Amino acid sequence: MIFEVFRQERKGQPFQHAGSVSAPDEAFAEIYAREQYARRQESVALWLVPRDAVSEIDEFPDEFEMKYRRVDGYSIKARLHEARERAGTLDMAPGAVRE
Amino acid sequence: MSDRTALLLAIADDELILGWRNSEWTGIAPFLEEDVAFSSIAQNEIGHARALYDLAARELGTTADELAFDRTPDEYRSAPLVELRRLEWARTIARHWLYETADEIRIAALKSSEDPEIAGLAAKIDREEAYHRMHAEMWIDRLLATDEGRTRLNEAIDELWPYALGVLDDGLRPGLAARAQERLGRALPDVEPVPRGTHEAELAELWEEMTSVRRSAPAGSRW
Numbered sequence: 001m002i003f004e005v006f007r008q009e010r011k012g013q014p015f016q017h018a019g020s021v022s023a024p025d026e027a028f029a030e031i032y033a034r035e036q037y038a039r040r041q042e043s044v045a046l047w048l049v050p051r052d053a054v055s056e057i058d059e060f061p062d063e064f065e066m067k068y069r070r071v072d073g074y075s076i077k078a079r080l081h082e083a084r085e086r087a088g089t090l091d092m093a094p095g096a097v098r099e
Numbered sequence: 100m101s102d103r104t105a106l107l108l109a110i111a112d113d114e115l116i117l118g119w120r121n122s123e124w125t126g127i128a129p130f131l132e133e134d135v136a137f138s139s140i141a142q143n144e145i146g147h148a149r150a151l152y153d154l155a156a157r158e159l160g161t162t163a164d165e166l167a168f169d170r171t172p173d174e175y176r177s178a179p180l181v182e183l184r185r186l187e188w189a190r191t192i193a194r195h196w197l198y199e200t201a202d203e204i205r206i207a208a209l210k211s212s213e214d215p216e217i218a219g220l221a222a223k224i225d226r227e228e229a230y231h232r233m234h235a236e237m238w239i240d241r242l243l244a245t246d247e248g249r250t251r252l253n254e255a256i257d258e259l260w261p262y263a264l265g266v267l268d269d270g271l272r273p274g275l276a277a278r279a280q281e282r283l284g285r286a287l288p289d290v291e292p293v294p295r296g297t298h299e300a301e302l303a304e305l306w307e308e309m310t311s312v313r314r315s316a317p318a319g320s321r322w
Contacts, residue, residue: 021132024241031234032132035139 002051003029005036007043015047026050103214104155105176108166109295110205111151112177113266115167116302117198118144119309120181121191129188140195140231147224154216168313172306173298180262182299185255192242193255196235197263197279203232204274205267239282257288264292 002022006015018037023029026048033046084090100108121141128134152163159166180198185191206228209221242248256279263279264272272292280287 022130023132027233027237027240028132031230031237032136034230035136036132039139 001025001029003033003048004051004054005033006047006049007037008045008047009043011044015045018043018046020051021048101158103217104158107151107155107217109176109178111148111155111166112175113181113198113202114144114151115148116175116177116305117181118142118148119305120184121195123184123186124191127186136234140234143227143231147227150220150224154220164313168310172303175298175302175306176295177298177302178262178266178295179293179297179299180259180266182302182305183259183262184301184305187255189242189248189251190255190259192235192238193252193259194262195231196239197256197259198266199228199232199235200278200282201263201266201271201275202228204271204278208271243283253283253285256283260287261290262293264290265294 001024002020003026004020005018007018008015021029021032021036023032029048033048037043037046080093081090084093090096118141121137121144125134125138125141128137148167149163152166156162156166180194180201183194185194203225206221206225210218210225212218212221239252242252260279264275267275276287
């Protein structure tokens, strides 16, 4: 059986995929995951999920290329700059150098 | 040498030599995950040896490294069980389980020692050994679950049983026999223990290899 292993680096942080272990059953998987993903104190908790229990979705049609729905679809940087210039608030923009 | 130091050295030597033996599987264990896990267990054992040597070294006015590497093979106090070279998985698991079970009994006795340093260190070691025992018990379950596994495990246990008894002092041996018989669901042969104080021929070979790097440098070299 293959188990996907998720690890939490610090309390309160999200679990992130760390890798997988191959093991004959869950008891073995727990021992192996502990040794491979937590032995150097690099994790505070682990999740083990049998690979079969993971649903995968890998088709995301975008027939009409609606670019504007993507986070990188269009840049507002230039427009924001212009708006700030008009309003006279350029120096209040994040990262602006103040005199 | 005080009884306390002799006891610390006996356990430290067991852990060092077994750690070394178990590490012989690194790279060739039956599958990758087991390779990583078993190598990690081997490293833990050597870590326990270091802590025990440190305690003994303070009393003897020496260092853990000197105790681990600068004695001659016949000065080691390890039990013959840990010295055997058995690169066969069923025997390795049988030895691992027999040792961990004996060690648990020994550590439990030390945890109630009146010596706070020994009791404290025993408790600390036991918290790691708990995972070694989980690992060993899992494999025993696995081997007992099939005819082939049971046969191979039983052959290995028969061979190693007199050595396993030799890990413990007289007083603790009946406890080991009772636990092993119950867990394995079978009677164990009534044999003379192979006691601590004698050594297997394999120890000298292991010692040659284990100390070769240190012996290659002049005394007092720093690493």
